[in-house]
Amino acid sequence: MKFISESHENAWKKALKLLDPTQAELEHGLELHRTLFAMDNFAFLPYGTWNEAFVDTWNELKAKNIGQRELQDRMNPVHFDQCCFDDACARRFRAVMRASGLKCMVHTVAEGKGHEADFKRMSCNMQLLRVFRDTIVQAGTPDDIRQINDEGKIAVIWSVNGPPLAGTLCDLHEELEWVDVWKRMGVRLMHLTYNRRNCAADGCAESADAGLSDLGRELVRKLNRAGIIVDVPHTGRRSSIEAARVSEKPIMASHTGARALFDYIRCKDDETLRAIAEKDGLIGVCACADLLGGSSDLPMMLRHIRYIADLIGVDHVGIGTDGMYMHPWPTSDNISDYDNAEFSSRWWGNWDKYPYDARKSVESYYGSLAWLNWPLFTVGLVKSGFRDDEIAKILGQNFLRVFEANRA
Numbered sequence: 001m002k003f004i005s006e007s008h009e010n011a012w013k014k015a016l017k018l019l020d021p022t023q024a025e026l027e028h029g030l031e032l033h034r035t036l037f038a039m040d041n042f043a044f045l046p047y048g049t050w051n052e053a054f055v056d057t058w059n060e061l062k063a064k065n066i067g068q069r070e071l072q073d074r075m076n077p078v079h080f081d082q083c084c085f086d087d088a089c090a091r092r093f094r095a096v097m098r099a100s101g102l103k104c105m106v107h108t109v110a111e112g113k114g115h116e117a118d119f120k121r122m123s124c125n126m127q128l129l130r131v132f133r134d135t136i137v138q139a140g141t142p143d144d145i146r147q148i149n150d151e152g153k154i155a156v157i158w159s160v161n162g163p164p165l166a167g168t169l170c171d172l173h174e175e176l177e178w179v180d181v182w183k184r185m186g187v188r189l190m191h192l193t194y195n196r197r198n199c200a201a202d203g204c205a206e207s208a209d210a211g212l213s214d215l216g217r218e219l220v221r222k223l224n225r226a227g228i229i230v231d232v233p234h235t236g237r238r239s240s241i242e243a244a245r246v247s248e249k250p251i252m253a254s255h256t257g258a259r260a261l262f263d264y265i266r267c268k269d270d271e272t273l274r275a276i277a278e279k280d281g282l283i284g285v286c287a288c289a290d291l292l293g294g295s296s297d298l299p300m301m302l303r304h305i306r307y308i309a310d311l312i313g314v315d316h317v318g319i320g321t322d323g324m325y326m327h328p329w330p331t332s333d334n335i336s337d338y339d340n341a342e343f344s345s346r347w348w349g350n351w352d353k354y355p356y357d358a359r360k361s362v363e364s365y366y367g368s369l370a371w372l373n374w375p376l377f378t379v380g381l382v383k384s385g386f387r388d389d390e391i392a393k394i395l396g397q398n399f400l401r402v403f404e405a406n407r408a
Contacts, residue, residue: 004095004372007328011370015298018368019376021383029379032388037149037396038378039104041284041320042159042189042233042254043371045128045136046096047079050329051089054082058335068341073117080124084131094135096325097154100374104145104155104396106189106254106320112162113348115178122185129156138186142404157403159189159231159254163219165199175199175215176222188403189229189254192216192243193236195265195349201239204265205350211238212246220246227408232276233266233284233320234349240268241275250281250402255320257285257304258311262293265354270311277312282402284320287369287377289360291322296360298368302380305394314390318398325372326365 003009021029057078061071083089109125110118129138137148139155148155164178182190192212195205200216202208212220220243223230230251232240244251253276259267266286268276273283285304289296292304308317329335346352363369368376381391 002099004092004099004325005327007366008099008370008372011366011368011373012376015368015370015373015376015380018297018299019380019383021379025382026379029382030375032382032391033101033375033378033395036378036392037103037400038374039102039155039318039396039399040100040106040323040374041252041282041318041399042106042108042231042286043321044324045105045107045125045156046083046093046325046371047327050327051082051086053086054078055335062336062338067343068338069343071338072345076121077124080127084127090131092327093132096372097132097135099372100325102154102374103149104139104157104399106157106159108161109158109187110160111348112160112164112191112194115164118160118164125158140186140188141407142400145400157188158186159191160187161191161194161234162198163190163192163200165215165219167199169199169215172215172218176219179219179222179226179228183226183228183408187228188406189231189252190223191231191234192219192239193232194234195351201243202236203239203350204234204236205354206236209236209238211236212242216243217246221248223247224249224406225408227406229402229406233322237269237272240272244272244275244279244281247279249406250279251276252282252284252402254282254284255286255288255322256283257291257293258307261300261304261307262291264291264293266291273308273312273316277316280316280402280405282316282318282398283308283312284318287319287321287323287364287371289363289367289369290357296363298373298376298380301369301377302384305381306384309386309390309394314386314393315398315401318394318396319377321369321371321374323364323369323371325370328366 139145145155192201193203195203257267259269292300294300
């Protein structure tokens with residue numbers, strides 16, 4: 001195994017120690033990962049760009065007292081630019097993508113905060129695709145994925161974290177027309193909500209559980225017609241169940257867990273899991289330590305996969321890590337946010353109301369759940385007793401089925 005960094009090597013060793021596979025299990029799992037179609041149902045392209053230039057730019061902007069929100073907005077494209085045009089960062093990006101062993105990944109290109117903000121982030125991702133066209137290529141159909149893989153490249157499917165609704169509530173065409181624009185841009189998965197309530201549905205962090213609005217039902221039907229998968233990982237319980245029932249096509253909860261194992265807002269209860277499966281949909285189990293409960297590590301993630309597979313069938317479970325490769329920060333320690341800033345991006349997700357143990361994020365990025373441990377996730381499925389044909393479904397065949405069923 002060729003390691004990208006010391007943190008990569010350490011994370012790999014941590015996962016191996018926890019899994020404790022036999023040599024035969026290890027070799028078989030790694031071979032399956034190499035030969036099968038393996039994909040991440042929801043993730044982020046590598047955040048491997050921390051360098052001194054990034055730190056210098058951050059500090060120069062902060063010294064101008066531009067404010068916390070403006071600082072975050074301006075630094076986001078700097079991250080992408082450094083990734084593309086700094087030689088060391090670009091080499092790392094390619095190496096990380098290859099080391100994952102994945103054939104495909106769903107990648108979030110926008111947060112659903114508004115058309116202008118989404119376009120800015122999409123432009124950064126378009127640049128990534130152009131610069132790294134020797135490694136990653138955007139896919140819009142299952143046929144695209146096969147062609148991209150035949151060329152020895154990794155397929156990237158675009159997702160957004162919320163619907164592009166106008167919010168004026170004056171005209172149905174005005175409310176839904178941007179769905180077609182996002183579809184032309186290549187978006188193929190779309191969240192109905194991100195934790196909070198919007199015009200379409202209640203998010204999972206709302207104290208109410210009001211379900212879909214009439215506009216939300218129209219949105220689900222519009223997404224069906226457009227060939228965009230309805231995704232409900234951050235959507236409330238009732239809204240998720242109603243979305244599954246309203247949709248004429250399979251839906252997904254691309255990165256979540258089983259609430260029976262961890263009672264947290266981002267996990268789905270048995271009724272929701274069954275509703276999604278009844279529509280031939282898919283549940284992606286996340287690799288976020290904060291959302292797994294128990295030991296909050298790779299064995300716990302595998303427990304969620306086993307529970308869901310036993311409850312609704314192996315045809316309806318996959319892996320959506322909600323993760324990324326996060327390169328360690330540079331040696332500089334002179335970078336900081338604004339103290340006591342009123343603006344916080346945590347408000348958007350209502351995370352302060354439903355806090356999680358941020359210390360566990362170390363396990364997600366640098367522990368057994370680290371994104372570059374993907375080959376060991378497959379070893380874990382072997383260790384968990386899944387058959388080879390079941391592993392093939394979990395790794396990617398289930399997603400291809402849902403993707404094909406949503407084709408416009």
